[in-house]
Amino acid sequence: MSMLFAIIALGALIFVHEFGHFLFAKLFGVGVEKFSLGFGPKVFGKKVGETEYLLSALPLGGYVKMVGEGEDVELSDEDIKRSFSHKHPxxxxxxxxAGPVFNLLSAWLIFIVIFMMGVPAVTTKVGEVMANKPAAKAGLKTGxxxxxxxxKPVNRWDEFAKIIxxxxxxxxxxxxxxxTTPMTFTVTPESSTTKTILGDKVTRPVIGVVxxxxxxxxxxxxxxAFSRGTAQSWTMxxxxxxSMVRLVQRAIPLDTIGGPIMIVKMAGQQAAAGSVNFLAFVALLSVNLGVLNLLPVPILDGGHLxxxxxxxxxxxxxxxxxxxxxxxxxxxLLISLMILAFYNDIARMFTGAKL
Known part of the structure; x- marks a missing residue:
């Protein structure tokens, strides 16, 4: 089932990406010869008008083949008018x-839908009071x-934690x-230095509760939901x-990079956790796909830009x-990244490391 959910997630994101290219090509009068989900040998194809729509064997990507791509193509006078390479830069x-931007827009829409469906929020119930910390000294207790x-009233843990x-x-x-008894305590926070998930050291007040x-x-x-979805998209x-900058700086270890095997496993885990979790996972993948393709690396969309x-x-x-x-x-560079991702995936399988 994990494979099925991964195919659904990746297939949807690839379709959105390629549809962005396709739509804007049509908007500017560029002819589209092929629209393929996947690479390699054709599994299924149907020609509608001038465009052949394909499902190809390798699902890790897709492409839109436009008229006039490549300088060695012989074009008629009519085709020149519809040629990608003859359009204004x-x-x-x-x-x-349009491809990566459509991925970012789809993530934004998914986050809006998620907030409308309902998201799990942690209450302000205290699960642990750390010994010899400000909260314990003041008299707070578990429960x-x-x-x-x-x-100022608070009823969600993230709101409470942000204030602190x-x-x-x-x-x-x-x-x-x-x-049922209300009680008020005077608590003076202390400073604590920790590392964020991006590897940055931060010093901030804490009171010692979990x-x-x-x-x-x-x-x-x-x-x-619109405003929260917008904020969440921008945060992601x-x-x-x-994260990409920190990877280059080696503040985040390279062994955190994952590939197709990791995506398959995580797709299954998030789907099992519920529709909201799975949609959030798809939105996160969509953001990653959009940002990655906008990097100024030749062969990616960003390089062409x-x-x-x-x-x-x-x-x-x-x-x-x-x-x-x-x-x-x-x-x-791209092949090296793919090899590293596959290596990390396989290493996790043998070491039993958690994703």
Missing amino acids: LQRMAIVA DLIAAIDG AEGKIAPLQITVKRG AAGDTVIDKFPVSE IKMTVL VFFGIEVVIGRPVSKKTREIAQQIGLV
Whole structure:
């Protein structure tokens, strides 16, 4: 079943990506010869109008073949009008950028739907009070339900944690419900230095409590789901970009990179956890696919955007030889990344490391 859910997730994301290229090609009058989900040998194909729609054997990608792609193609006068390579570079940039942008837009829409469906939220019930920490010294106990900080009501753990983390090392009036009895304690946070998931060291106030993990489902109206989905999408984009930077800086280990095997396993795990989890996983994959393809690496969409951008500035295409060399370098980088991802996947299988 994990394989099925992975195929559904990747197939949807590949379709959205290629549909972006396809739609903008049509918008600018570029002929599309093939629209393929997957690479390699054709499994199924049907021609509608000028376009052959294909399902190919290797599901790790797809492509849109447009009229006039490649400089060695012989074109008739009629085809020149519909040729990708004969369009203005700004139009070509729009066609190329549409794929990854559609992935980012689809992630945004998925996050909005998720907030409308309902997301699990952790309550403010305390699961553990750490010994000799500010909360324990003040008198908080396991099972307390935090109700307010300095008179401001709180009912979700992330809201409570944010107030503490963004506050100062100054006394706080924390009101809790112990059973049915409200009680107020004066708690002075202490500084703690930890590492984030991106490898950055951060120093922030803590009081020494851990959530019990009790959850409720929060559903939001369309207007609030829109704003929350937008914020979540932007957060995921920033996190993805920063993660890639940290990988290059080696602040995040290279063995955290995953490939198809990891995606298959995670797809099954998230699907088993429920539709919201699976949709969130698909949205995260979509963000990663969009951001990765916008990187200025030759052979990726971002690399093509760089070449077309240079063409706009200098008024002529980058030389064929320069592009070929750059694309060879880009291909080596991409293959190296794929090999590393497969190696990490296989290593996890043998070592039993958790994903």
